[in-house]
Amino acid sequence: MLRKRLLKVTPWFFVLGLFISLVSCATNPVTGETQLMLLTEPQEIELGRQTDSQIVKQYGIYKDRALTAYMGDIGQRLGNLSHRPDLPYHFKILDSSVANAFALPGGYVYFTRGILAYLNTEAELAGVMGHEIGHITARHSAQQYSKAQLAQIGLGAGMILSETFRGLADLVQFGVGMLFLSFSRDNERQADDLGVEYSSRAGYDAAQMAGFFETLERMHPTADRSGLPEWFSTHPNPVDRIGAIQRKAREWQHKLGLKHLKENRNQYLNHINGLVFGEDPREGFVEHDIFYHPILRFQFPVPSDWKVLNTRTKVSMTSPGGKAVLTFTLSSHGSPEGAARGFLRESGAEVLESGRIEVNGLPGLWLTGKLRTRQGVLGVVSYCIQKDGKVYVFYGLSGAGQFKGYAPTFETTMRGFKGLTDPKKLNVKPDRIRVVLTRRGGSMRQVLEALGAPKAKLAEWAIMNGKRLEEQVQARTLVKIVEKGSLH
DSSP states (O other), X not given: XXXXXXXXXXXXXXXXXXXXXXXXXXXXTTTOOEEEOSOOHHHHHHHHHHHHHXXXXXXXXXXXXXXXXHHHHHHHHHHHTSSOTTSOOEEEEEOOSSOOEEEETTTXXXXXXXXXXXXXXXXXXXXXXXHHHHHHHTTHHHHHXXXXXXXXXXXXXXXXXXXXXXXXXXXXXXXXXXXXXXXXXXXXXHHHHHHHHHHHHTTBOTTHHHHHHHHHHHOOOOOOTTOOOOHHHHSOOOTTHHHHHHHHHHHHHHHHTOOSOBOOHHHHHHHHTTOEESOOGGGOEEETTEEEEXXXXXXXXXXXXXXXXXXXXXXXXXXXXXXXXXXXXXXXXXXXXXXXXXXXXXXXXXXXXXXXXXXXXXXXXXXXXXXXXXXXXXXXXXXXXXXXXXXXXXXXXXXXXXXXXXXXXXXXXXXXXXXXXXHHHHTOOOEEEEEEEOSSOEEHHHHHHHTTOOGGGHHHHHHHXXXXXXXXXXXXXXXXXXXXXXXX
């Protein structure tokens, strides 16, 4: 009773300060400084583990055992040389054409195949990998989580007094959203410094990381249907980044007495020979307003001029102006009825009409209804269609006032779902990186032209090789080109 009375009269900010001082202060492994932190190391690892399962499901893993093992070996060596060598590090390649790399709390590091296409040496790879490990060792993502949690609770006394941050039990709620949070420029500079340190300790020429950042600056962001952000949207460019990396690399080379710095250009290029480049049409592609999925063998029409975003878990189509959305996904339920019940249970939609339907010989169930949201009432139509033992679900949504206008478009797409049998569509092949040996020297332009590069691709392929078109290339040098797939 006395304790309850004391809490009632004690100012909430005093309780907050006491709580933070006792529970939420931690020593940063890199700087040795005390900082506010709501995650313990076991919680960091659990957050990374749970988020990893979401990332793998949503974006997919690039299946190349040799390349994955090669990267994992380099990553483990760098992790062992870091400020947190005891963390269980994991290194994975995401099957995305966007150029980026990510780190999650607890030791999870991801490279997209898109960024691997633009790296040119093992030293560059080690530098960028060390940079991402640096975000982990300096607990940058864990700090972002802590700040997000504090902002969410508004530093309110009610939260402080309710079993001391019960919300930490649901770490995965933060989830994949971490991939879209931008680090601060101070975080980036510190990660650069750590990337230089770790890769230098491993014997690499850490200055080459600066050359790769120059390559990134020359790249033009490309549309990626996986929804992942580009590098600079999550890794803001610090002032004088290139010069700072080069100076820091010289400092570490002098400090460690390094004489023979590793570059390992040919080793790296040979490991990415055959890497899928750009969008992989086998995972779904749009041609003449038709979406085709060769692996799952289906197709359906896409509304003309609508924006299409394709991920491993769903296809989202958005109308011009964003007033209507059409989503296609694979249900976890084994029947159309189960899929419909699951949708109603999760969304709370009110059914107006429903019934069984056959779509191009495939059994299904349809329904229309209303969905009440904070933004107002939405009209919804859904088709649940069974094919090859799987249940596919369409959802068409728009404001109740515009729903009748969009309903014919929704119906056209949903009723157009059918099996894919066209051999040309089923047997599409992606573009791939091919590593070739130049016969003669010359400018990058001359070398690429001799290798048959299209004029429109000369600048892009030069950037991919970390060169400018006027730069000289010696004879018998490995060069990357793009081998076109069967979709073109």
